[in-house]
Amino acid sequence: MYLSREQEKMLNGEYGWVYARALEVIVKVGESLGAEKLVPIVHAHISGVSYTNIGEPGLGFIKDFYSKGARVRVYSTINPGCIDLAGSSQVISSSFREKQLEINMYLEKMGFEKTFTCIPYLHRKPGINEHLAWGESSAVIFANSIFGARTNREGGPLALAAALTGYTYYWGLHILDNRVVSTKIDVSSIRGEYYGALGLWLGEHIREIPMLTGISGRLDLLKILLAASAASGDHGLIVLENITPEKTYLVNDKIETVFVDENEIEEYIGSMPSRKDKILGYIGCPHLDPYEFEKLVEIISKNDKGVGDNLLLVSIPYIYMEVFKDEIGFLKSRGVDIVVGTCPIVSKLSREFDYLVTNSGKAVFYMSRLHKLNTYITSFERTVDLVYGG
Template sequence: MYLGKWEEKALQGEFGEALQLSMNVLVKVCRALKAEKLVEISHAHVSGVSYFNIGDEGIEFLEDLVKKGAKTSIYTTANPASIAFLDKFRDSYSAEIIVKQRKIIDILISIGIDRKSFTCIPYKLKTPVLGEHLAWAESSAVIYANSILGAKTNREGGVTALMAAIAGRTCFSGMHLDENRCPTETIVIDFPIRSIAEASAIGLYIGNVVRGIPYIKMKMYIDEKLKNVVLRSFLASLASTSSCPLVLIEGVSPEAQKYVDKHSSLEKISIDFKDVQTFFDSMCSPVLYLGCPHIDIDELELILRNSIEVLKILKIEKLYVSVPMYEQEKILKYIGSLEGIEIVYL
């Protein structure tokens, strides 16, 4: 494996213990992945923020990093924390858990993570450009960055993303290589997508059948203002039922254009409405959850304005909504209910 002069010095500890540890972890991961080198990145996104994810051992690890002098070297964001951190849920958790959750957040901020982040939509804070190398550890953000923005990131683990944030580098493998971003199969959705609910159900369904990098042909009969939310829901659902980091959507993905005349030679999978409808019906309940990944207030307002009749048809009684921390103050005007549907904000 090739290392530059600075990387060699960092690995040998010339720039401090924390950077040495980060380089040591990254080099070992690179060797396991047979990566030939590291690649510089501009943005890292860390997962494993909830106390229920990392526990006491995770806190000890973070505290050790601080003792070693850990600081991020690039712009870094983080995933949401546990709801135990929110005032409205404090009575549901012990004071000990709340204190530990606060400690995790405080440590991450002290290391250099943007205090306004703690969201699963980091691209809303700083939007990557085509070809930009990232180290993101959040499946919905990864597939969005690769598929919609044309940026390059693998599905990092929480620890490797944090190590990458400190070192400013990650392994030059997987989605960072152009040859790994080619479609391996064609998926044709035989009916138009008309709602966020349909897009989510289709994404979940495709995640169960996809085996590689799919080239997807689909039509959306959606209000233009809602298309981005629909795409985000579709991709997040697909990523939750598969390990797929990238899909090439015809007419949407920046890199899809290269394969318009080539995808026909690939194995074709057709998605029928009846299959998705059966799958969708099996999941129906009177409770609907929006905001995974997070939605902002403008998107929420648009969804509620355009979907109230659909919510009534689906007999939704309660609506849970997750919004980013930086949008919390704007949420007050939406507290309460919407035409008989209770709204709970997380």
Template sequence: MYLTRWEERAYNGEYGEALAVAMKLLVSVGEVLGAERLIDVAHVHVSGISYDNIGDAGLEFIESLYTMGGRVRTYSTYNPSGTLLGGQGSDGGGFMEKQLRIINALRGMGFTESATCIPYLVLREPRRGEHLAWGESSAVAVANTLYAARTNREAGPVALAAALAGRTYYWGLHLDENRKPTVVVKYSGTPLDELYAGILGYLVGELYQGEIPYIDAPFTGRRSVISLCAAAAASGNTAMCIVRDYSPEDHGRPGEARDKLALTRRDLEEKREEISHADISDAELFYTGCPHHPKSFLQELYSYIAAKAPHGLKKPMLVSIPGVDARDEAVRKVSRALARLGVHVLPGTCLVVSRFRESYRVVATDSLKAAFYLPRRHGVRVVLSTIGEYVAQVKR
């Protein structure tokens, strides 16, 4: 791999041990993949910072970079943690203390307070054509699909190295030739809301792993496209789609494609039944916010539930939002109002990377990303449901 003079010096340790570790990791990965050089990145977003996911080994790696003097060289943010950012949550085996050590090490290295999987909505909007190094799968798919920014899905340690170096390897979706659609998926039916857009994404990810699908379908809005991206990234590691009318890189359906698939509402209904492992009456709670909801969603949710279930819910609802909003007074106020109705807000975390799900066996959700990971990682059965369907079932 070609390295500039500065990169050579950094690689050889002339600018500190932490930077040398980061450079050697980036160069090693890049050379294995065939990258010819490194490129500057405008924003790094690191995944894998929940202690529930990375354990003591991950904690020690992050702290070691901090104690070696590691400091970020570009705008850098991080994914949800394993506990609430208000100082509450499970502390079995020192869980909370170790999670806070991870966050403190990231802060010490210069990471921006974040704890969210939607950095594109609440922190910094990606620009078309700029290079990123993001680790969160759903955010990678959204950045490439809706913003035409350029990022591969980076493993947690590689993204962390990119933050310290301000660079990543020039390969994959950073290159023009790798950003063209390879398969076509045509959906005929009414516009897809967030739930059914997620089901479509789940199906596309399963069928076309490693491909860039061209999605020819109507959607109710950008939230639905985000749901599509998150589901496809979960079920098939899909890092980019071209979505008709939404993707800046949409140049029309490709004339040549390796495969073409036609779907109807019936196909999505059948997939919904296949994914659901129980009946909604068996659900012990409802979970939404995977990916996180922006804080504006909380007021929308309060208005809806106050109108539909003014006496509250018989079973709880959990909502994840970015940790960066945890101290917002308006967020705290609406969170208290929601709590009186049986809805509890989880700032900076989610069921997938935390231990909140340990008390539950059946969870209803409108998130296909959560529906993919909860059964596989935690043995939790899921039921696909809209918020409206759940509220109608459990209102007092």
């Protein structure tokens, strides 16, 4: 692999052991994939920070690297951990509270921004053709497909190495020639409330990079769709007609258009719960953007019913604790389980339910496996309605 003098120095240990190991990881993984050089990045986003996932070995690694002098060299953000940072959730277990806070502390001291969110583009919007090294598949696909930025789906340790060195290997979706659409899919007959199910279908049925036509322009719905397809498949880029910036992708000469309708995605939608079922309603996977959050406040303020044995779980970025302090207080007073800077998918649930109702295909994909729940995908509004006995 070609290395600049600066990169050679780092690899040879002139900046210390930590940076030499971090760059060695990137160089050796890059070489094994056939990369010819490294590329500087402007933003690293690290996943693999939840104690529930990484356990003692992960905590130990982060602690060792911190104490050996690891500090980020570029703007770097952190995915959600496994605890509610507001500390008042009725359903997210706080049994690993001390461990998660320890991980968070080392990362902060290394210079990571305290974002604890899976929508890092809330804090810094990627520019067109900017190179990034992001973990968190739902954020990666959003960066490539909506902003026209360039990032592969990095594993947690590789994104961490990129944060420390400021480089990643020039390979995959960093290269324009690999961002080639080879099929068109017409989704105009699918209603927005089923974009979570559509995303799951895309992930399981489409291997190459598709271009979606006849698609809604609503970013909240696109976020849901992209996250689901990145969860059930290995997509890092789905081109969205008239949305994905031009010149950030190429299109094959001869491609066919496939039509998909609601019958084909029915199995992913699931079935409606009955009145007897104990419902866990969940919105915020990926985390709610500010517009969705304000919409939730409006819906709840107009609703005067109770939740009974049901629960509405809502996950939001850490920064909302400051920005939407009063709104969070109001929602909690109405029985909404607002959880901050965490992800129910990588957390333990301390209460049992019969049904998961959500707008999120990604949440269905993981939570139906982890918590053995029946599932139903519907709109944001209908999810709230069903929890509140509508």
